[in-house]
Amino acid sequence: MTGFFPGRPAIDVYGGGGFGFAGMSHKGSILALPSGVYAWGPSQPLTVADFTGVFNERASLDLLILGTGEAMTPPPREVRRAFSERGLMMDFMITASAVTTYNLLLGEKRRVAAALVAVERPA
Numbered sequence: 001m002t003g004f005f006p007g008r009p010a011i012d013v014y015g016g017g018g019f020g021f022a023g024m025s026h027k028g029s030i031l032a033l034p035s036g037v038y039a040w041g042p043s044q045p046l047t048v049a050d051f052t053g054v055f056n057e058r059a060s061l062d063l064l065i066l067g068t069g070e071a072m073t074p075p076p077r078e079v080r081r082a083f084s085e086r087g088l089m090m091d092f093m094i095t096a097s098a099v100t101t102y103n104l105l106l107g108e109k110r111r112v113a114a115a116l117v118a119v120e121r122p123a
Helices: 048-056 077-085 095-107
Strands: 011-015 018-021 024-027 029-033 036-040 063-067 089-093 112-116
Touching: 011 095, 011 112, 029 048, 036 048, 048 077, 048 112, 063 095, 077 089, 089 095, 095 112
Parallel strands: 063 089, 063 112
Antiparallel strands: 011 018, 018 024, 029 036, 029 112
């Protein structure tokens, strides 16, 4: 994975095709994992391979929050099955809600990660 920022910052802003965190901005989608924040270029539709980074950090996670963009779109069955087989919960929602939920759970020191599809405009 590329575009790495170490640590677990909250997501300060989203929209305009990217995200702001830790006083920085990033254009494009991101994976916020226990090891850091990564640039993420997910497939459309999503595939199991899009979540390799998440699965690699499974030991440090209980839940992935998936922000699916401006519309709530369920991930394909094979992606949901891959999470279930690994004993990892996934909740999907629009990116606006995913950012809020991720920040809340992160603030509670929960074992959470986020896969966030960039949106062009804030919700």
